[in-house]
Amino acid sequence: MxxxxxxxxxxxxxxxxxxxxxxxxxxxxxxxxxxxxxxxxxxxxxxxxxxxxxxxxxxxxxxxxxxxxxxxxxxxxxxxxxxxxxxxxxxIGRNLSAMRVEGTRVWSQAGIWVPKLALATSDAGLGGLEHTTGIPGTLGGLVVMNGGSQRKGVGASVTEVLCADESGELFRMDQRQCGFAYRTSSLQSRRVVVLEVELELKPRLRNESRAEMLAIVRDRRRKFPQKLPNCGSTFLSNPSMYEHIGPPGLAIEQSGLKGLRKGGAVVSTLHANFIVNDGGATCVDVLWLIGHIRETVRQRTGYEMDCEVRHLSPTGELRAAHISAQQIYFREVESA
Ligand SMILES: Cc1cc2nc3c(=O)[nH]c(=O)nc-3n(C[C@H](O)[C@H](O)[C@H](O)COP(=O)(O)OP(=O)(O)OC[C@H]3O[C@@H](n4cnc5c(N)ncnc54)[C@H](O)[C@@H]3O)c2cc1C
Structure with missing residues (x-):
């Protein structure tokens, strides 16, 4: 519909x-x-x-x-x-993907493809973005989410972002103003568009950074589903749960949910924190699975897992997907 x-x-x-x-x-x-x-x-x-x-x-x-x-x-x-x-x-995509390097400073438009930026900075003899090499998104999205891997976030390398505000005025925010924290930033709560990003990297031999990137990509290919459409990690890691139970993928797997299907949406059999579209999945299918996983893990471990993935409603509300999922899942459970 x-x-x-x-x-x-x-x-x-x-x-x-x-x-x-x-x-x-x-x-x-x-x-x-x-x-x-x-x-x-x-x-x-x-x-x-x-x-x-x-x-x-x-x-x-x-x-x-x-x-x-x-x-x-x-x-x-x-x-x-x-x-x-x-x-x-x-x-904000490939139309806005110019970049240039000046010494250890990198300036890039926000639409650049993250793996492309990681490779280009490595070619320029710079290190610091290796951990982003397998992340399939744009630099703007990565900065807004403070995305990264290997327990790192891109925000650590960002010195400044150029944004347009609600009235179309251009303004700059420095690293402190961006308020980077685990998979979040203050940019999420403002109606702004990120247009350019300035990063400060460190000199590094190309061979060294390439070797690290290759190891990361190989590891991701082994662990994460590659062929079926998905949105990466569904749930965020929670430090207390991590210490007592492990990461979300392990908690989901130990709850016996690997391979669980709702319509075309399936809990990946390769990595349980990924929900893949096996063909014709709907948003409701995915939200139902998220609700079911969250509730099952909560009952088994006592921990409530929140989503990294965000659901966009038709009228513009953007919220962590578990919030929308709860409405869908419990409505169905109650009416069953
Ligand atoms: C297979 C796979 C693996 C992944 N692995 C990782 C990983 O290892 N680590 C990780 O952190 N993430 C990972 N992700 C999640 C995702 O790639 C990151 O969060 C990514 O950086 C989001 O970028 P995007 O351009 O796709 O953002 P989108 O999903 O398009 O947007 C994300 C948010 O940013 C906002 N936004 C996007 N661009 C702009 C802009 N220019 N200005 C203002 N707001 C903007 C959107 O409004 C939205 O709120 C993975 C995803 C997939 C599919």
Whole structure:
């Protein structure tokens, strides 16, 4: 089911955006087609700005408007709704992926593909981004999520970000203002778009950083599902649970949930913290599985696992997926 596009306001908004950003605006775009998880109805309006100025202009146009608005990178941490999105999805992707290196400073636009940035900085004789090499997202999304691996977050290397605020004004935030913490940043609570990122790295021999990256990628290929669409780790690690039980994947596996299926969504048999789309999975399938996993692990261990993955409602609320999942799962359990 998709949100019915075509209200007069949406038509007028699409026209305005198309006039101001020629060839960058599309109507009724299938989120299932463009998203990582291959799930989601249609976005009423989809914008792929080709410049920083164009992205800032979209922010200015959307300021104070009632239509929902969402900024996406590669959606590798986002679950779109089966009912789609009733407003504007703006993608900061490959159109905004220029980068340059000056000494140990790296400057990059936010749409760059993270593994590409990691390789390019290694080629430039710099180390620090090796841990991001297998993460399939954009730099903007990585910074907003403070993503990383090997117990690291990209925020440790970020010195400054250039953003556009709600009214389209450009402004800079330094590392402290970004408030990086485990898989989060203060950017998540502000209506801003990240457009450029400045990073400070360390000199490192290319061979050394390449060897580390290769080891990381090999390890990920062995542990994580590669072929079926997914959104990476579903649940966040919790330090107390980690100490007493282990990481979420182990807790899920020990609860006997590996391979559990709901519709087209399956708990990966390779790594239980991954939910894969085995074909035709819906958002409701994924949310049901998340609700079931969370409740089963809670009953068995006493720990409540929160989601890293976030669910975007058709009207623009973005929340950790376990919050939406609880509504779906318990509604079904109660009515059974
Ligand atoms: C197979 C797989 C493996 C993964 N492994 C890891 C891992 O090891 N470590 C890890 O941390 N994550 C991992 N992830 C999750 C995900 O890749 C990261 O969170 C990633 O950095 C998100 O980037 P994205 O561009 O896809 O963001 P999206 O999912 O598109 O967006 C994530 C959030 O950032 C916001 N956002 C995106 N771009 C911008 C922007 N330019 N300006 C403002 N807001 C923005 C969105 O609104 C949303 O709130 C994995 C995902 C997959 C599919």
């Amino acid at each position: 998709s949100v019915k596009p075509g209200s007069q306001e949406i038509d007028r908004l699409a026209e305005l955006l198309s006039t101001e950003l020629p060839n960058q605006v599309s109507r009724n775009v299938s989120l299932a087609t463009i998203s990582r998880w291959k799930i989601g109805g249609n976005a009423a309006i989809y914008v792929e700005p080709t410049s920083v100025a164009a992205a800032a202009r979209v922010m200015a146009i959307m300021a104070g408007r009632p239509e929902p608005f969402f900024v996406m990178g590669d959606s590798s941490n986002t679950l779109f709704d089966d009912a789609g999105f009733a407003g504007v999805v703006m993608r």
